[in-house]
Amino acid sequence: MKGERSEIRFKAFLPWILGGSVLLLWIASRIWPSFSFGERAGRASFGMIREMTGILPVMFILVGLFEVWVPRRSIERFLGRKAGWKAVPWLILLATFQAGPLYGAFPVALGLARKGCSARNVFIYLGAFSTLKIPLLTFEIGFLGLPFSLARVLISLPAFLLVAMVVDRLVPGWTPPEFESSNGGSAVSRKAHRDNGSSS
Amino acid sequence: MIALAVFTGAALAVSLIADRRKTRAGLLFGARMFLKILPALVLMVAAVGMILSALHPRFLESLFGGSGVLPFLVGLAVGAVALIPGFIAFPMAGLLRTHGISIAVLAAFVTSLLMVGVVTLPLESRFFGKKAALWRNGLSLIAAAIVALAMSLVLK
Secondary structure: OHHHHHHHHHHHHHHHHHHHHHHHHHHHHHHOOOOHHHHHHHHHHHHHHHHHHHHHHHHHHHHHHHHHHOOHHHHHHHHOHHHHHHHHHHHHHHHHOOOOOHHHHHHHHHHHHHOOOOHHHHHHHHHHHHHHOHHHHHHHHHHHOHHHHHHHHHHHHHHHHHHHHHHHHHOOOOOOOOOOOOOOOOHHHHHHHHHHHHHO | OHHHHHHHHHHHHHHHHHOHHHHHHHHHHHHHHHHHHHHHHHHHHHHHHHHHHHOOHHHHHHHHOOOOHHHHHHHHHHHHHOOOOHHHHHHHHHHHHHOOOOHHHHHHHHHHHHHOOOOOHHHHHHHHOHHHHHHHHHHHHHHHHHHHHHHHHHOO
């Protein structure tokens, strides 16, 4: 019991420990200029933070508005379990016209799931987002050529559809994790609750 | 991205005019979601810093060079672990190709880079649950290998 507890503590602190150590590495590289690893690590992390501050606020505002305004019925009808394969073109269309890294799509996918988009379709959306974004394709064609890009897109399409179907099968009864318990219920206790719920 | 920001701004304005309280609830929902995933984000940023720092183009070239199955597997593995934005990854891949790295290895690197995210796994677990995130990434890795193999056959 005690061991389990300290493990949870450690897990909770790990991000801050790692983040702090990147900062320390960067400071060290300021003091000893020959230590370029720290300088590069700091610069890469900083670039990443800059990228995220450009994307994530927009995403979370959008998801928040989506949550309060979009009626559950409409998403359920177009992207829910009953929509079948007719949902796929919509999902792909939605995904290809976006930009940015995959982690920017996570909140959007979760927002869709909360409104009744089926598990399979959530993972199809993620797959389409990761492989078919139009801004990404323009870059790819520019540097690796149209044949490379075309071959990758055409072969990836059935691949991520299949992955989504299999994930849907492997995680039966998937529902999006809750995010709104406001009264300080810790992630751990909620996870325990969920595990209990699924085993019974 | 700018288009999306403009769209979001407009949507926010319309929402504020239409219903103040509802907008507030929506923004609070977004903010709460952000706070819940903040630790996973910090973890990701730190991991990306360290991994990108270790991956020089020159170093990648030495990893991906040579023939046989090993560079292919290395390409898959590096692509899975690295989180490199497209505007850096594709020029890098283009450069590697002019340096004689094979299409199969580049395809393996690019497809697994796009489909698999080991570094974002904690974040993905936070959003979709650990089990689904693990399966999606594991299966995507296999899919990336198959896609890359098929690409190398087609692009001969």
